[in-house]
Amino acid sequence: xxxxxxxxxxxxQKWTVEGHLVHPWISELKSTxxxxxxxxxxxxxxxxxxxxxxxxxxxxxxxxxxxxxxxxLVAAGCYTRHVVxxxxxxxxxxxxxxxxxxxx
Numbered sequence: 001x002x003x004x005x006x007x008x009x010x011x012x013q014k015w016t017v018e019g020h021l022v023h024p025w026i027s028e029l030k031s032t033x034x035x036x037x038x039x040x041x042x043x044x045x046x047x048x049x050x051x052x053x054x055x056x057x058x059x060x061x062x063x064x065x066x067x068x069x070x071x072x073l074v075a076a077g078c079y080t081r082h083v084v085x086x087x088x089x090x091x092x093x094x095x096x097x098x099x100x101x102x103x104x
Contacts, residue, residue, distance in 0.1 A: 001019045001025070001093070002016070002017070002019040002020060002021060002022075002025035002029070002030065003016075003018045003019055003051075003104060004012075004017055004018075004028070004032055005018075005021065005034070005062070006032075006036060008039065009091060010043075011043060011044060012038045012043050012045065012046055013036065013039065013043055013044075013045045013046075013087040013096070014046045014048065015045070015046065015047045015048065015071075015090045015094065016048045016057060017029070017051065017052055018051030018052065019051070019052065019053060019054075020053060020054040020055075021049075021052050021056070021059030021062070022037070022054060022056045022058065022059055023056060023058045023059075024071055026061075026062045027060060029062050029066075030062060030065075031037075031060060032065060033065075033069070042099045044072065045066075045070060045071045045072065045076065046072045046074060047063075047071045047073050048074045049073060049074060049075045049080050049084070049089075050074065050075065050076040050077070051062075052075075053084075055079070055080065057082055060083055060086075060087070060092050061092065061093070062076075063083065063084070063087055063092075064086070064087045064092040064093070067087050067088065073087060075099065077089065092093055
């Protein structure tokens with residue numbers, strides 16, 4: 001299960017993502033990202049991943065795409081921080097989906 005909560009302020013849009021960031025729910029993340037693009041305008045977008053407990057390769061790819069589009073990714077768990085570090089250092093290719101899963 002995946003839950004996405006969005007809070008808007010005049011200077012930023014903050015996303016709180018909780019649960020499993022895996023294939024069945026990646027389409028929801030992507031469609032929400034696309035749907036809220038206009039609302040973000042030129043504001044900063046922060047994606048809080050501290051509540052994410054599971055990320056598969058399609059989740060990594062989706063997060064890499066959000067980062068490429070300007071999102072700031074915030075993580076707390078050891079593995080989630082590792083994923084974010086790899087994304088920020090261009091070690092995750094957002095254009096390729098690979099099979100496999102990783103747990104926090």
